[in-house]
Amino acid sequence: MSARNRSIRLSDRLRGLLRLLLIGLVVVIVATSGDSRLSQVERIEQRGSLIMLTVNGASTYFLGAEGETGYEYELALDFAESLGVALEVNTVPTVADLIPALRSGKGDFIAANLTRVPERQSSLRFGPVYEEVRQVVVYRRGSARPASLDDMTDGRLVLLEGSSFEALLADHPADLSWETLPRASIEDIFDGISNEEIDYTIIDSNILELNRRFFPAIRPAFELGEPQPLAWATRRSNDDSLVQQMHRHFAHASESGRLAEIRHRHYDHVEAYEPVGTFTFMRQMRERLPPLRHHFEEAAERYDLDWRLLAAVGYQESHWNPNAVSRTGVRGVMMLTQRTARQLGVENRQDPEQSIMGGARYLRSMIDRVPERIDYPDRLWLALAAYNVGYGHLEDARRLTEGLGGNPDRWLDVRDHLPLLTQERYYSQTRFGYARGYEPVHFVENIRTFFEILLWMEGREHPLLAGVPSGIETE
Incomplete structure (x- = not known):
């Protein structure tokens, strides 16, 4: 046998061995990572935990006197219990970071006062609506109260980064301008209004309701657009198992009164608030x-x-x-x-x-x-x-x-x-x-x-x- 033929046979044998090694590696990966045919809910159950993506805030998630709390957190905790798993919370700095974090696999769903608007539905799959909110223009106590966008052209309007409020300004006056502050929270913006650094912002009514206690100088001026629905969101894919579980859970929570109970616990005592x-x-x-x-x-x-x-x-x-x-x-x-x-x-x-x-x-x-x-x-x-x-x-x-x-x-x-x-x-x-x-x-x-x-x-x-x-x- 020539040296050339021996070399060809050796190369074939090496390729065969490499093929077997690759097949074995794939088998190991599948065995250790779980069956890829499992639905999202089955993977959550297999993991033993549901991961919530949110931002820190009075209406979402924060550490209170008795530990973790917040309206969205308690809703999510109730949902996790219905699935029989623990709840993990992954917070991101701003609303703008939520969707990228979801896409990169840092959480199973977003629960952060997210409004279900058309521009988000192309990339997200939303669960059931659990509340409706109004979009409110906020100004500072003691300053002139604007009655419309036309009254705001001489002031500084700051919006929360990653929010859906810019869509409300589609028919704005030609000389109205606005800006977003990178990495700023709604508390930062409210503080800016209180300190006369910012003149106006736009925010959902429920967030204003909870935060007015902490910023007594802020006031609602007028509402923009129609009420918007709040809903949790998952990645848009062919697997809608988690969203289906959300629908079942919220239907039961609404019928049993559990949904109203959680809302009362977080909102009732601030409804009679006097600045x-x-x-x-x-x-x-x-x-x-x-x-x-x-x-x-x-x-x-x-x-x-x-x-x-x-x-x-x-x-x-x-x-x-x-x-x-x-x-x-x-x-x-x-x-x-x-x-x-x-x-x-x-x-x-x-x-x-x-x-x-x-x-x-x-x-x-x-x-x-x-x-x-x-x-x-x-x-x-x-x-x-x-x-x-x-x-x-x-x-x-x-x-x-x-x-x-x-x-x-x-x-x-x-x-x-x-x-x-x-x-x-x-x-x-x-x-x-x-x-x-x-x-x-x-x-x-x-x-x-x-x-x-x-x-x-x-x-x-x-x-x-x-x-x-x-x-x-x-x-």
């Missing part, structure tokens, strides 16, 4: 909170509470005024009655340290009396209602709630029935009788608002709160 109240709150934060903060921190540490929650209670009770006296004789920062103060060992109700420590001890006692089966945050809201109206009246309201078909362990249900304690046909059935049941409702909802403002400000190192000294040293 003037936040201006006063922030002024008192600067003027009255500094000498009291270390007392709130010490009391919170002793009774295992959040100092910002105690501070919110103190503001609701007295506007942080140690010398406050009500028409009924309750006194001090925490507005303790003489009887309650005596039970708590508070000798001087107008001494800030004694009042705050006594109030913290009293709130802890209310929390401890609420049945252990009730989880947070319902446990806390019920305890705050008891702090205001008395534990006996709270129990009366809970019994009325149960008797009328509600859930006595849910704050939302009890909240709706507390006002019945003002009506004779209801309070005559109770042990403790008449009570001004509207007061604990307003009390709790106001505290929730003040608490969330303090959480928001401290989490962002807001200069107004950062300037309030802490009396507790950290190692």
